[in-house]
Amino acid sequence: MTSAGINRVTTSQEEVQQQLERILSSREFRLPERARRFLEFVVTETLEGRRDYLKAFTIAQAVFGRDANFDAQQDPCVRIEAGRLRRELEHYYLTAGDADRIIITIPKGGYAPVFDVVSGAEPTDRSALEKSDRPGSSGDDNGQITTAADTIGREQADRRFWPGRYWLLAAGAVIVLASAAALLRQVGLPSAERETTSGADNRPTIIVERFESVSDGSLASDISRGMTDDIIEKLVRFNDIVVVTDMPRNKYGEASSRPLYALQGSVRIEGSKLRSTARLVRRADAAVIWASDYDADMKVQGIPKTQASLAGDIATAVARPFGVMFQTDTAAIAGSADALSCVLSYYSYRSEMTMQAHEVAKSCLQQAVKKMPADSNIVALLSLIHLDEFRFSYQLHTKSTAATLSLAKELAEQAVRLDPRNARALQALMLANFFDNDPAGALSAGAAAYASNPNDTEVAGEYGLRLSMSGKWDQGCTLISEAVGKNAGPRGYYEVGMALCAFMRGDTQAAELWSRMSDLNYNPMHRLVLLSILGTLGKKQEAAEQLDWIRREAPALMPNIRQEVARRLARTEDQKRFLSGIEAAGLSVQ
Structure with a gap:
């Protein structure tokens, strides 16, 4: 008999609860507090027989503090966190949990967990591992699940779990493939949740090293680990850069020669005060090209929110458009016909706002789109540079014709089709719709862009301008003020x-x-x-x-x-x- 997703013949609610506690207390389970609450919530709700209620909406309210206006299509927080949680569970069962008897997974397609038992093992004899996407478990968009014990016979289960090393290697292969994909991904969403597009290899690449704990105690260590994870999660939303956790290498095993930076930092706790120091290092010569300190009082927001807030500030300072990564080494890189050169040319043009700079950037982007037609980011920038001929016509001495606006909008729509969650593509569509006298369409695209990457100051600032000019002055001016406070834009x-x-x-x-x-x-x-x-x-x-x-x-x-x-x-x-x-x-x- 089964109940609440558990095979009652071989396990119990108590065993699952003990396994949950074992995972949450393990040093190898490396996610921040929010992800831990996510796992605890979905496991508890499933044990209580409420697995059918585990939708993005309910999780967003219970775990993320979202209100009744939450829209999963506009705010992907639950989907992103679920992807991170799946990967971390795989890591746990490859390391500290390699001998655990109870296997907890969250199959793709839903948020309800599956609880399985290593077949033939006694409660004290835990010796095998099962992958999260094994054929014996299934999940759908409604969050309904069935366990392996419900769908296959005991004899089949014995064969699947013997020898345990087979599944360990299989799950390891999943991790290796995910890591390889991370080196190629175009930023925006974690690699496990999206397909890559061409051109990512030519973007500025940043290695995020684990932040050091310079204070004694487990709290500082946990916060430093959580800060690192939060920074990575926020950085990957910037489509202009590539985020990696190891030195990228070519097919011959040689280190890549493209521009490469390392983000390093430390965490110190003094009473209730949390101080984080961050620095961006150019790998070629170990030159520190940017550094800053960030301080916060953990009593004000609590540890998780303080940690996330500082991580957002650091990610924004490093990766924001017109920021340090788009100002360093520009002279050495400019002139080549790759995506990075075009991105740098675009931001250089927007800072100068001259006819000559406009033509250089436009020509570069046009060539890049021909070479990389599937690169959403490059197509989006080409849309924006055409749109500038319409909205900045008196500065660039161009004609603001309907044809120019139509081309900009077509390119923006193409960029969104290539990657519906690319913040830069959605920003381009927002602006094209706005100047095409479609404020509703503009604000819809702007809301999606902001939800995709609220730390992108260019997205936040432009969205704030469109909200304000559409008559929503209070809401829009708040975003503009925040953008100015973070040195946004030219x-x-x-x-x-x-x-x-x-x-x-x-x-x-x-x-x-x-x-x-x-x-x-x-x-x-x-x-x-x-x-x-x-x-x-x-x-x-x-x-x-x-x-x-x-x-x-x-x-x-x-x-x-x-x-x-x-x-x-x-x-x-x-x-x-x-x-x-x-x-x-x-x-x-x-």
């Missing part, structure tokens, strides 16, 4: 968003301050924002200076001001407020 780019936020809430003095902190030469539209603010403040002399600059440097903007404002501000009342400031500055808007 210098001065998101500061103009902060100026608009202050302007729309009526704080025109703060709006002027933010506007002057922005890069006014980045885009003539930035000057237009300052012009409206100055007009509202009644500073006509200073407004006249900005108006003269626009007439002299961007004359093509003058007859199209109303049209350009309408493209960016979705609500009529926001458009009126903005245009009112321009007219107060002395310019009659056509």
Whole structure:
């Protein structure tokens, strides 16, 4: 007889509970507190006969603290954590649990665990191992499972588990294959949960070394291990880089010669204070190219949230667009026709915002897409650079035609089809939809991009801008503020968003301050924002200076001001407020 997924003939709820405790207390079970709660929750619910309720929605609420608005399609946290948990269970049963009698696995396709027993073994004689995706167990999208003992006879089970070394080698092969795939994956989701695409070998590669514990005690050791795991989990969401845990080598066994960095760090506990030091090292010459300290009080959020927060800050600082990994060694790499060169060219262009830099990056990306048509990230960047010809037309001296916008949108849609969870592809689709007068589609894509990688400051900042300009100022301005606080984007780019936020809430003095902190030469539209603010403040002399600059440097903007404002501000009342400031500055808007 079976109950709650257990073969009652050979095991009991008590034995499964003891096995759960054994796993959670093992040093070889290396996941942070959240993953431990995940495993404990699904095992307990299954033992209580509630396996049918183990859906992404219920797990997200019970384990991750999500509210009733949780959408598994937009927020993949449960799916990602389940993948990590499956891999860590495999590791446990290859190491400390190689002789355990009770085997706990979570088959793909659901979140309900399977409990199996090494056939013929007594409770004190644990001698074999079974893989998580063995043919004797099954799972579906509804979380329903059957055990091996329910589906195969005792004689068949004896053959499957004899000799135990066969399954040990088989499970080991799964780990080896997963590790090999990790070296090739294009970042975004853990390798076990997605197919790789071409071009990943040409991206900046970073090795994450385990953070050291410089304080005594098991707590510091656990936090250092958890910090390392959390940093890896957050870094792999950045599609512009490749994250590895060992030196990548070519088919001849030689170390790769492409740019390679190592992320190193340490953890120190002083009372309730947690301090982490991180540094990025260039492997070629051991030069430290970036380093920083991070401090937090664990009493405020608790250990798991503090640990995750610091890991997010470190991952963002290292891998954010326009950050340190896209500024180092640019001169030595630029000029080659590979994906890395094109990515660097793109970020260099966005920082300079010149016609020449635009053409160099565009040409490089066009060639790269021909070589690597299945690379979602390269296609997304090509979409963005075409879109810039539409939205930055007065700076790049291009024509903002419907054909240009249509091409950018087609490329964005193609990038999303290639990888539906690529944050950069979803960012491109968000912007294309926004400028195509589809704010609903833009915000849907933006929400998906942000859910895919909330630590990507470029995604967060652009999503915040689109939310704000669509009329959701409170929500959008919060994201813009966070992006500015993390040094997002090209210098001065998101500061103009902060100026608009202050302007729309009526704080025109703060709006002027933010506007002057922005890069006014980045885009003539930035000057237009300052012009409206100055007009509202009644500073006509200073407004006249900005108006003269626009007439002299961007004359093509003058007859199209109303049209350009309408493209960016979705609500009529926001458009009126903005245009009112321009007219107060002395310019009659056509």
